[in-house]
Amino acid sequence: MKLRKVFAIGLSGMMALGLAGCGEKAPDTIKLGLIVPKTGQVAQYGIAVENAANLAVEEINAAGGIDGKQVQLFSYDNKADATESINVFNRLVDNDKIVALVGPVISSTSLAVAPLAEEKKIPMISPTATNLAVTPDYSYVFRACYTDPYQGGTVAKFASENLAAKTAAVLYNAGDDYSTGLAEAFKATFEAAGGTITSYEGYTADDKDFKAVLTTIKEKQPEVLFNPDYYNTVGLIAGQVKEVGLDTIMLGGDGWDDVQKDYADVVDGYFFANHYATDDPDPIVQNFIKAYQDKYEGNTPNALGALGYDATKIMLDAIAKAGSTEGEKILAALQATDTDAVAGHVTFDENGDPQKSVSMIKVEGGALKLEAKIGQ
Amino acid sequence: MSGFIQQLINGIHVGSIYALIALGYTMVYGIVKLINFAHGDILMMGAYFGLFSITVLHLPFGLAIVVAMAACALVGMLIDVIAYKPLRNAPRISALITALGVSLFLENFFRVIFGAEPKKMPNIPSLEGGFVLGTIKLSYVTVLTVILSIVFMVALQFVVKKTKVGKAMRAVSEDKEAARLMGVNVNKTISITFALGSALGALGGVLYSVAYYQVEPYMGIMPGLKAFVAAVLGGIGIIPGAMLGGFVMGLIESLSKGYISSSWSNAIVFGILILVLLFKPSGILGKNVREKV
Numbered sequence: 054m055k056l057r058k059v060f061a062i063g064l065s066g067m068m069a070l071g072l073a074g075c076g077e078k079a080p081d082t083i084k085l086g087l088i089v090p091k092t093g094q095v096a097q098y099g100i101a102v103e104n105a106a107n108l109a110v111e112e113i114n115a116a117g118g119i120d121g122k123q124v125q126l127f128s129y130d131n132k133a134d135a136t137e138s139i140n141v142f143n144r145l146v147d148n149d150k151i152v153a154l155v156g157p158v159i160s161s162t163s164l165a166v167a168p169l170a171e172e173k174k175i176p177m178i179s180p181t182a183t184n185l186a187v188t189p190d191y192s193y194v195f196r197a198c199y200t201d202p203y204q205g206g207t208v209a210k211f212a213s214e215n216l217a218a219k220t221a222a223v224l225y226n227a228g229d230d231y232s233t234g235l236a237e238a239f240k241a242t243f244e245a246a247g248g249t250i251t252s253y254e255g256y257t258a259d260d261k262d263f264k265a266v267l268t269t270i271k272e273k274q275p276e277v278l279f280n281p282d283y284y285n286t287v288g289l290i291a292g293q294v295k296e297v298g299l300d301t302i303m304l305g306g307d308g309w310d311d312v313q314k315d316y317a318d319v320v321d322g323y324f325f326a327n328h329y330a331t332d333d334p335d336p337i338v339q340n341f342i343k344a345y346q347d348k349y350e351g352n353t354p355n356a357l358g359a360l361g362y363d364a365t366k367i368m369l370d371a372i373a374k375a376g377s378t379e380g381e382k383i384l385a386a387l388q389a390t391d392t393d394a395v396a397g398h399v400t401f402d403e404n405g406d407p408q409k410s411v412s413m414i415k416v417e418g419g420a421l422k423l424e425a426k427i428g429q
Numbered sequence: 430m431s432g433f434i435q436q437l438i439n440g441i442h443v444g445s446i447y448a449l450i451a452l453g454y455t456m457v458y459g460i461v462k463l464i465n466f467a468h469g470d471i472l473m474m475g476a477y478f479g480l481f482s483i484t485v486l487h488l489p490f491g492l493a494i495v496v497a498m499a500a501c502a503l504v505g506m507l508i509d510v511i512a513y514k515p516l517r518n519a520p521r522i523s524a525l526i527t528a529l530g531v532s533l534f535l536e537n538f539f540r541v542i543f544g545a546e547p548k549k550m551p552n553i554p555s556l557e558g559g560f561v562l563g564t565i566k567l568s569y570v571t572v573l574t575v576i577l578s579i580v581f582m583v584a585l586q587f588v589v590k591k592t593k594v595g596k597a598m599r600a601v602s603e604d605k606e607a608a609r610l611m612g613v614n615v616n617k618t619i620s621i622t623f624a625l626g627s628a629l630g631a632l633g634g635v636l637y638s639v640a641y642y643q644v645e646p647y648m649g650i651m652p653g654l655k656a657f658v659a660a661v662l663g664g665i666g667i668i669p670g671a672m673l674g675g676f677v678m679g680l681i682e683s684l685s686k687g688y689i690s691s692s693w694s695n696a697i698v699f700g701i702l703i704l705v706l707l708f709k710p711s712g713i714l715g716k717n718v719r720e721k722v
Binding site for chain 1 (some may be wrong): 432435436439440443444499540545546547549552559561564566569570573618637640641642643648651652682683684686688690691692693695
């Protein structure tokens with residue numbers, strides 16, 4: 054009898070301890086959401102961002118977390134699709150109860166999520182959505198990269214100043230906000246600098262054959278060909294540029310990042326705008342590269358990785374500075390951001406767009422080399 | 430002028446691939462009156478089989494084509510036995526919907542196994558480069574594609590017109606019941622038709638992936654649709670019609686991309702389908718056959 058009583062007390066004591074453990078654990082984490090494409094055309098981008106975000110979270114947790122609380126990252130695949138992005142955003146907010154969001158990665162999906170983040174007062178920072186319309190209408194939406202017009206204009210400036218090109222052709226994906234945004238800005242800036250646009254041609258996402266349109270472009274012999282699209286399409290087009298014998302220098306935007314992995318032979322000697330260069334000697338850059346390589350078996354992070362890391366860090370810093378997980382307080386801290394990040398020094402303008410420099414990268418012998426840094 | 434000739438070359442290149450795929454549509458339609466929407470996915474599977482023959486089995490390119498064609502011929506017959514044969518006497522719409530289902534199944538099955546990320550077809554060293562005449566470039570890939578397509582089309586025409594199997598196919602396509610009464614093994618004949626059509630689709634797939642370097646689960650949709658339009662354009666059910674339709678489609682696409690606008694080319698191509706259906710519903714080579722009452 055006595056024994057049984059002792060046993061019962063012991064058991065209830067253990068249960069109480071167990072329950073206390075549970076109760077203590079729940080509010081003890083800071084829940085951060087991440088939306089990235091892990092399947093589909095731009096899967097490499099999503100995986101790079103996710104890896105980098107995991108690294109940033111791990112570093113913060115290893116250093117004791119934020120106010121002693123560990124950061125918990127909830128990551129979902131949006132398949133680079135706008136509707137799917139909205140579904141996973143709702144799941145993150147309703148089921149996982151996140152306090153802030155990093156992502157989505159590409160512009161079209163970020164445009165889909167931005168109004169929802171505003172409505173639910175979830176501070177959101179897209180690492181890589183470069184389309185102009187992502188931030189201005191939404192006070193809760195920020196980005197870690199520069200915008201399409203800024204980037205397209207910088208490539209045009211590079212073409213006319215550094216390459217001394219007088220003629221350019223533009224070939225862009227007419228069904229994609231990112232591609233169209235860069236193409237328009239390139240055209241405007243290049244013409245303003247006194248250059249001539251010989252062809253301005255759009256295509257659709259399903260197109261695989263570009264030889265017909267490239268043959269027409271070839272007749273006008275442009276010195277440069279601007280193709281702002283993602284690496285798979287760029288590889289396809291660059292191969293056909295060679296096939297039709299079009300002798301030109303191809304230029305692109307940050308969507309080209311990773312193009313050297315599968316298509317080094319066809320894009321050799323071409324240039325594209327990017328957010329950071331792995332051969333940049335800045336210690337912040339080199340420390341990040343080393344940490345990433347240690348964690349991911351020697352893989353060198355691409356620009357998407359750098360921006361994913363920056364975006365996660367900026368958001369976590371803001372949560373730490375706000376000293377709260379309330380949307381409004383995090384928002385105020387985000388607006389006051391003034392920090393050195395991997396992809397350049399970051400402050401935000403009134404739209405939530407960072408003010409930073411553009412690196413022009415050259416593909417050479419399967420490697421990426423920093424050609425020029427074109428300033429703010 | 431040289432630009433125009435280059436556009437014609439581009440058009441014939443794409444067109445010969447459309448023609449190869451269109452043959453599969455038209456043969457199957459001719460014999461079982463089914464529009465086999467899974468045929469575009471046969472092209473995709475052909476490309477995957479070709480890719481793995483080269484990268485995993487390290488077969489030479491010529492042998493990779495043979496492996497891809499044989500594998501797809503088997504898969505084609507299997508699809509017929511599993512999905513279409515049980516519906517042989519069902520209303521035609523049931524088989525059509527099944528075909529759409531097979532198509533979606535194959536795309537998603539390959540996506541789950543291999544991922545949606547496009548895989549790069551390795552460069553084929555023997556196919557790099559080409560003939561250069563002034564500013565006109567004729568790549569070896571184009572030459573090979575056109576020659577192989579024509580060879581296989583002629584061979585198919587020979588099989589259909591001159592062999593016993595071909596005779597059985599023509600008999601079944603004309604009247605299934607009468608053919609059966611005459612001692613033709615109808616099911617076997619239909620299986621052979623699927624095998625031949627699928628093998629040609631696989632050839633189209635390998636050539637397509639060599640021309641455009643990428644292999645991915647959804648790659649068959651667009652060329653499949655365009656080849657279907659080509660088959661209708663030439664007159665569905667008629668083998669020379671499919672070939673003609675394929676080349677016409679390729680040329681229209683290439684010229685509209687070159688001289689009108691590349692963002693309009695798909696609208697133009699599918700617009701033509703609507704026009705053909707309005708003015709000559711039986712296609713360029715089609716005859717108006719009166720329904721037997």
